[in-house]
């Protein structure tokens with residue numbers, strides 16, 4: 001495709017100085033524009049136990065809201081981990097803002113934060129404040145700076161009254177919001193969401209989406225729910241470790257939904273991996 005903000009055929013042709021997001025939209029509650037992040041994969045591949053999970057992926061994007069859909073097992077989480085630098089490609093390369101984060105682990109926390117599906121895998125401290133301070137302390141902030149930073153984010157989210165709350169007393173939706181706030185406190189340029197809202201009820205999802213919308217860094221969002229991509233700049237549909245379609249949410253989701261409906265009439269859930 002020829003959209004200057006999203007190309008998946010030849011990253012080397014993508015103009016390096018084109019960092020302008022397609023839509024510099026006003027944010028809810030403010031007029032500041034979000035900042036786009038550049039993600040470039042060049043013939044990237046990744047295999048697990050000899051089985052290719054991502055295959056020859058090439059794309060270059062510079063958008064502030066990027067969605068990814070795909071069936072179970074299509075490689076979405078692996079792609080998220082690759083972009084976050086948690087794994088290195090077996091072949092090719094993956095760069096975020098020009099950095100190879102799998103090698104440059106020092107820069108990684110500034111560039112990328114990642115939210116997983118299960119908050120219980122992410123939350124390790126007894127109180128909200130301690131949880132919020134942890135990442136900032138890890139980044140070398142003094143105790144008082146980390147506490148001030150954590151309190152600032154809690155206040156921005158209107159959650160000052162959560163400061164001393166015990167984490168185990170929070171509902172599942174509240175735990176998701178705490179994880180989101182803890183990552184936002186780190187202010188990564190790119191926030192990667194790996195289906196973090198799956199399993200939550202509709203009102204909770206809508207509320208979390210609203211908080212997410214306030215984030216002025218870039219977001220790469222993996223989800224099975226088309227509603228999560230409202231207002232997004234661009235999307236990928238991942239299929240068996242390759243990009244099957246890319247473009248605006250409207251075009252990608254139309255093809256994806258049609259194909260998912262067709263597959264729903266079949267019975268490939270019976271098939272075991274070879």
Ligand SMILES: Nc1ncnc2c1ncn2[C@@H]1O[C@H](COP(=O)(O)OP(=O)(O)OP(=O)(O)O)[C@@H](O)[C@H]1O
Nearest residue numbers: 048049053070071072073074075076077078079273
């Ligand atoms: N630790 C592992 N060991 C073996 N195979 C794995 C492992 N992790 C992932 N895979 C395989 O890699 C493929 C892609 O997995 P991945 O989790 O990236 O897909 P996904 O699109 O995120 O799936 P889902 O929507 O179910 O979360 C799947 O076939 C999966 O079985």
